Amino acid sequence: MTPQPGVRAVGLAVALASAAMFATSGSFARPLLESGWSPAAAVIVRLGLASLVLAPLAALALRGRWHVLREKWRPILMYGLFGGAAVQVAYFNAITYIEVGIALMLEYLGVVLVVLYVWARTLRRPGPLTLVGMALAVAGLAVILNPADLAGADLRGVAWGLFAATGMAVYYVTSAETSGIPPLAFVSAGLGVGAVALLVAGLTGLVPLRFGTADVRLFGGTYPWWVPLLELVVVAAALAYVTGFIAARRLGPTVASFVGLTEVVFAVAWAWLLLGELPGPVQLLGGTVLLAGVAAVQAGSGRDAERAREELSPAVAP
Template sequence: MMNATPRHHLLPAVAAVVTVVLWASAFVAIRSAGDAYSPGALALGRLLSGSVALGIICVVRREGWPPRSAWRGIGLSGVLWFGFYMVALNWGEQQVDAGTAALVVNVGPLLIALLGARLLGDPMPPRLLAGMAVSFAGAVTVGLSMSAGGGSSVLGVVLCLLAAVGYAFGVVAQKPALGRASALQVTTFGCLVGAVVCLPFAGQLVGQAAHAPASATLDMVYLGIFPTALAFTTWAYALARTTASRMGATTYAVPALVVLMSWLALGEVPGPLTLAGGVLCLAGVAVSRSRARGRTRRVAAGEPRPEKVG
């Protein structure tokens, strides 16, 4: 009995960490593969790779089809997050520098908190609000420090903002579905829906794959298997056990990790302002994920919270 509660808290936290690390690595892979693949083709190739990986796992685990009551959330998240978000983000990153993209996309967690409070009845405790404010300040600092001298286009900023909106609505739509189907089912069929949405780019994918270097194609497959199949499943697992607002705040760690990965993998040494912004991002996540001691015992042990839609 004594070990159940720590384990219940630990597994979702580990799942959230896996998600954030893999999503941070996606920024590097998208930048690399984007030289050979157009935004739509890259999104479709990523989603097809993820769907194959997830489909194999579902067959092995005999997951079956999700219940009918979960399909509304699965369909909406598949269209908005797996499909629209990925195309918009890929396109936006071709128009603006990485710092500006990270800054604009990080509007997403704020939108998730607002939508979660309005549509799902998520609480907005002071710790969460304070942590999000600190993390957003860190994201702004990282974005400004990495921006390349004002070379951003209006189109790129708009695309990244649209990606953030699709991401936020997709997360909020996914949350109720996780009370009716497993994390693996929601992720697998959401990924399939996203792939169907991106099928108009199939011709581009086939044509570009014939001429793309092997490294770019491997980057695309990596995006499908790890930041999509694995990270979206661990995200769904953690989201099913906490609020959408709290999980959204967790993704503020992504810019800090992107800075670290660029430093290690690409030799891009961050400046003092970038490092300070990264520290603020992580500090804000720590605050937003912390709990008041008096509320620790109220954490739901896998129970679906009553959802408010509308």
């Protein structure tokens, strides 16, 4: 069923809000990492506490229907392992071998994987406008990140980056195609699974775990360590994941994943506003191209859905 224009507009607004909140993670995580926290430790606390924050609301949303969690355990497991833990761990491992720009480009190839998955599942090729939008969005992303030549990249980093892309694709697909469970319950359970999985990986030595309680430098001042962590838990995790899940349900995995690309634009904007890192003209141009691509994918997806509906509708005899 094709979402009505009003429904799609709300979904688009929610998706943009989710991307904006996810984009704050870099500006608020940096002080923690600089003060001695390991990436895995920050992610464990971020996902684990976000799961606990959402748990009371999730319980209210379930209204005693705990069997729903048992019925949906497979997508919850996939969401937690891949959409929660794997994406972030893979990305942090990737940047130990390759440049950040290349790692981000590889991770955001996940949106292409989403399109290929939907194409294979429905056996319907995306329309011309959708394909043009995809090309524009990826081109705009490349301009913003300005990645170096992949030819000399460490293959270990490339492998981790592609694994992150797979996790991102699973995040959007499971969010869009898991029905019959309240978003709060699904996200709370999924983030809890991701935190536990990452904690086990840390305790077994697969990823380093370093925590700290030293004050951190944040936006020109000194603050307790829990200040940036609070933002990462409430805004960049709990609210961001819930709104992302709702947006994916409303828009479908393809559109939601391409709107998610605007996270890069928002990250540049937050770095400008919060850290004083002014984006250059090239980044602004790339952001404009990316947004144009996202708009084209949004419009093209609506046309593709309408075309599919017409193909499935029985012909009416004159």
